[in-house]
Amino acid sequence: MLAFIARRILSGVVLVVAISVIAFLLLYAGGGDIARRLLGEDASAQTVAQKAHELGLDRPLFEQFGSWVAGVFHGDLGTSWFTSQPVGDAILSRLAVTLSLVFGATILIAVVSVILGVLAATRGGWIDGLVQVLSLIGTAIPGFLIALGLVVVFAINLGWFAPTGYVQFTDSPQGWLSSIALPVIALSLGGIAGVTQQIRGSMLDSLRQDYVRTLKSRGLSTRSVVLKHVLRNAAGPALAVLGVHFVGLLGGAVIIEQIFAIPGVGQVAVTATSQGDIPLVMGLVIATGILVVLLNLVVDLAQGWLNPKVRLS
Amino acid sequence: MFNFRKRLVTALAASAIAAIALSGCSPAASSAGSSAKASGGTLTIGTIVASTTFAVNNSAWANESPYLQAVYDTLLHSDPDGTVKPWLATKWSYNSDKTVLTMKLRDDVTFTDGTKFDADVAAKNLLRFRDGTSPQKAYLATLADAKAVDATTLQLTLSAPNPSLLSFLSQNPGLQESPAAFGTPDEKTTPVGSGPYVLDKKATVVGSTYVFTKNPRYWAPQQQHYAKLVMNVYSTPTAILNAIKGRQINGAPLTDNSTIPQIKGAGYTANGQQLNFFGLLLFDRAGTTTPALGDVRVRQAINYAFDRKAMLKAIGQGYGTVTSSIFSPDSSGYDKAMDSYYTYDVKKAKALLKEAGYGDGQITLTMPTSSGFTPATYALTKQYLGDVGIKVDEVNVAPTSFLGDLLAAKYGSTVMQLKAAPTTWETLTLDVLPKAGWNPFHTTDGTVDSLAKTIQTGSKDEATKAAQQLNEYIVKQAWFAPWYRPQQTYATDPNTSVQTQTGNAYPYLWNFVPKK
Numbered sequence: 001m002l003a004f005i006a007r008r009i010l011s012g013v014v015l016v017v018a019i020s021v022i023a024f025l026l027l028y029a030g031g032g033d034i035a036r037r038l039l040g041e042d043a044s045a046q047t048v049a050q051k052a053h054e055l056g057l058d059r060p061l062f063e064q065f066g067s068w069v070a071g072v073f074h075g076d077l078g079t080s081w082f083t084s085q086p087v088g089d090a091i092l093s094r095l096a097v098t099l100s101l102v103f104g105a106t107i108l109i110a111v112v113s114v115i116l117g118v119l120a121a122t123r124g125g126w127i128d129g130l131v132q133v134l135s136l137i138g139t140a141i142p143g144f145l146i147a148l149g150l151v152v153v154f155a156i157n158l159g160w161f162a163p164t165g166y167v168q169f170t171d172s173p174q175g176w177l178s179s180i181a182l183p184v185i186a187l188s189l190g191g192i193a194g195v196t197q198q199i200r201g202s203m204l205d206s207l208r209q210d211y212v213r214t215l216k217s218r219g220l221s222t223r224s225v226v227l228k229h230v231l232r233n234a235a236g237p238a239l240a241v242l243g244v245h246f247v248g249l250l251g252g253a254v255i256i257e258q259i260f261a262i263p264g265v266g267q268v269a270v271t272a273t274s275q276g277d278i279p280l281v282m283g284l285v286i287a288t289g290i291l292v293v294l295l296n297l298v299v300d301l302a303q304g305w306l307n308p309k310v311r312l313s
Numbered sequence: 314m315f316n317f318r319k320r321l322v323t324a325l326a327a328s329a330i331a332a333i334a335l336s337g338c339s340p341a342a343s344s345a346g347s348s349a350k351a352s353g354g355t356l357t358i359g360t361i362v363a364s365t366t367f368a369v370n371n372s373a374w375a376n377e378s379p380y381l382q383a384v385y386d387t388l389l390h391s392d393p394d395g396t397v398k399p400w401l402a403t404k405w406s407y408n409s410d411k412t413v414l415t416m417k418l419r420d421d422v423t424f425t426d427g428t429k430f431d432a433d434v435a436a437k438n439l440l441r442f443r444d445g446t447s448p449q450k451a452y453l454a455t456l457a458d459a460k461a462v463d464a465t466t467l468q469l470t471l472s473a474p475n476p477s478l479l480s481f482l483s484q485n486p487g488l489q490e491s492p493a494a495f496g497t498p499d500e501k502t503t504p505v506g507s508g509p510y511v512l513d514k515k516a517t518v519v520g521s522t523y524v525f526t527k528n529p530r531y532w533a534p535q536q537q538h539y540a541k542l543v544m545n546v547y548s549t550p551t552a553i554l555n556a557i558k559g560r561q562i563n564g565a566p567l568t569d570n571s572t573i574p575q576i577k578g579a580g581y582t583a584n585g586q587q588l589n590f591f592g593l594l595l596f597d598r599a600g601t602t603t604p605a606l607g608d609v610r611v612r613q614a615i616n617y618a619f620d621r622k623a624m625l626k627a628i629g630q631g632y633g634t635v636t637s638s639i640f641s642p643d644s645s646g647y648d649k650a651m652d653s654y655y656t657y658d659v660k661k662a663k664a665l666l667k668e669a670g671y672g673d674g675q676i677t678l679t680m681p682t683s684s685g686f687t688p689a690t691y692a693l694t695k696q697y698l699g700d701v702g703i704k705v706d707e708v709n710v711a712p713t714s715f716l717g718d719l720l721a722a723k724y725g726s727t728v729m730q731l732k733a734a735p736t737t738w739e740t741l742t743l744d745v746l747p748k749a750g751w752n753p754f755h756t757t758d759g760t761v762d763s764l765a766k767t768i769q770t771g772s773k774d775e776a777t778k779a780a781q782q783l784n785e786y787i788v789k790q791a792w793f794a795p796w797y798r799p800q801q802t803y804a805t806d807p808n809t810s811v812q813t814q815t816g817n818a819y820p821y822l823w824n825f826v827p828k829k
Contacts, residue, residue: 033714036716037716038365039373039446039448040375041750042448043448043450044451047446047447047450047451050446051446054446079501080520082365082520083364083519083520084366084368085502085519093518148551155559156559159559162559163556164545165556258549259549259552259555260552261521261545261547261552263521270548271520
């Protein structure tokens with residue numbers, strides 16, 4: 001097990017280094033005149049040149065990359081060119097916001113998907129049909145459209161939630177819940193549709209197995225068989241899908257955070273990339289790269305924890 | 314044997330706790346959840362960019378002016394119509410050739426760190442701004458020296474007269490920062506000024522929400538109309554619209570005028586002003602890369618080719634005023650007659666082209682296209698020019714390179730929106746003079762130079778007359794082919810009254826007042 005973890009961490013490090021190099025090169029290739037964009041259309045050419053020098057943009061590319069790498073090894077990710085905030089601080093504060101959305105969405109997906117998937121598989125009939133239709137709709141409608149619809153109905157027309165912004169939990173638990181409710185729902189619906197189908201399918205497969213018939217013949221109640229045995233076997237593949245969705249939710253948060261004006265990683269990633277804020281984008285690449293590597297590792301370990309049959313020796 | 318349900322519940326509970334704990338890790342939160350009220354307590358406004366820096370020497374004005382005005386004072390103030398008024402400087406006078414400006418300063422102003430404001434501090438701030446990397450650095454390009462004559466007398470020496478200097482000193486070149494903060498590691502994120510408010514760093518989420526509390530020792534408390542300011546950054550027009558519809562903000566700029574009916578429907582007022590001109594910039598007036606543009610008749614034909622009213626309706630949703638001039642109605646060079654100088658006249662355009670020796674399809678203009686403007690803009694440009702026999706060769710340029718390419722004289726003409734500056738001299742230094750950034754081919758013209766000299770050194774009356782003559786000359790010489798001045802809209806809720814500021818996208822902070 002330890003060797004497996006070590007191998008995964010090592011490959012993760014290689015991956016993060018590789019995407020850092022690629023991201024750096026891509027940013028410079030498509031970066032255009034960053035100093036000009038920073039200063040705007042009215043700045044003189046001399047001022048732009050002075051700013052480029054101040055930011056080190058007039059140095060050779062490998063030298064700039066070397067400085068950035070040296071900074072990373074000293075724990076210094078640099079300072080945002082467009083907000084003057086240390087990159088580490090910017091990412092930490094925003095990662096917390098995004099992860100609270102993503103964790104919230106993951107919990108919602110897990111709970112609702114298990115309920116719907118189990119109901120569809122065990123009850124069948126119109127319930128199964130309804131769940132399948134809802135899943136299809138959930139998969140077909142883009143998350144941003146759902147978000148916009150939720151804002152119009154529940155925030156603007158009904159006034160139940162705040163249409164934009166984020167409130168810290170420690171400031172107001174109620175305000176926090178109100179500020180993340182709609183984004184979490186918008187973020188979850190696609191995932192609920194996918195994971196529900198996965199659970200339904202896995203449940204149906206498991207229900208046809210011989211051991212289920214055996215357990216039932218020994219007098220165990222259907223509820224006990226489904227919840228203690230069938231769901232447990234069906235949970236493995238569902239968890240794998242949930243893990244993939246978790247990573248996908250980080251991507252989905254980019255749009256959702258824009259719509260709800262939530263100060264998360266997604267919002268800042270879009271802004272920083274369009275501005276050419278290289279230190280901030282590079283910091284985000286590193287942070288999300290590490291996060292995804294760790295998440296995949298956790299999902300692998302969780303699968304073994306839930307199902308001894310897939311445990312690694 | 315493991316209990317599956319127990320594990321699942323444990324895992325979900327752990328995730329929930331992690332989510333809550335993580336949310337609590339955030340250093341601060343947006344206050345956008347609270348509704349805006351006319352209590353005079355909190356003013357919540359939307360902005361479209363974050364503060365790049367609070368270090369005055371590198372600061373940017375326009376979209377960032379609210380952040381800076383909250384924490385800093387300027388040497389001078391300007392009224393909504395641009396009239397310069399005393400502020401930290403109470404009196405001022407020029408010498409006879411307008412190269413020495415002497416200002417009398419207040420003696421009762423203290424920065425929030427306890428440092429006293431005086432003429433020496435003001436001189437240091439001005440020189441530091443001149444040598445910094447602010448986008449508006451060129452405003453002080455002619456500042457040769459600044460020195461304190463005594464504690465309350467400041468003397469500025471100029472290498473050449475600057476007719477817009479007083480106006481500039483009411484903007485970021487005139488901001489006063491405590492010298493104790495100069496060069497400190499957190500200068501860019503921790504402002505130390507003498508202004509009406511203080512940045513609440515604990516409640517601020519950099520890049521997203523900036524919170525300011527009242528400076529209790531402010532020397533002009535009549536300017537503090539609110540106890541607290543909240544500035545929320547919205548990166549999309551949809552987010553601004555949703556914040557307005559949800560009554561979360563007292564005011565915000567609209568980046569899309571098509572939302573005006575919706576914001577009015579939400580009970581907000583659309584405060585309009587005209588800050589820019591939109592149309593074609595005909596850079597290559599000497600015909601260096603596009604010989605045809607060197608002929609004034611071709612440039613005039615281009616001006617006659619466009620139906621400006623139709624362009625305004627199609628692209629600007631009808632919000633704005635058609636014009637043939639780049640001069641702002643607020644500037645001394647403005648002449649209403651120049652707004653309608655060029656009419657839509659295809660016959661005249663064709664005749665001018667023929668007179669210049671160009672037949673149908675013999676002129677091709679290579680123009681860059683950018684995602685910054687709508688495809689309809691480019692399609693209409695191509696169509697109108699095509700109707701008079703001018704071809705357009707479009708080159709798709711990445712938005713990241715668009716400005717740089719234009720200013721590097723890579724194209725002889727382009728679709729562009731530029732600032733219609735509130736002062737004539739600013740218009741000249743931005744767009745007209747040989748060294749102006751938006752004169753990338755460095756066009757020189759004896760008449761322009763002569764009139765510019767009068768504007769720079771003449772009396773007020775002489776300068777005004779010369780400014781209007783210059784406007785007319787540039788229009789007739791067709792240096793540009795503007796279509797219209799688009800309406801810039803600032804929305805305010807029913808509880809807030811505001812006066813828009815000439816030349817600035819945001820109303821000045823002290824002009825936000827709660828309605829009684």
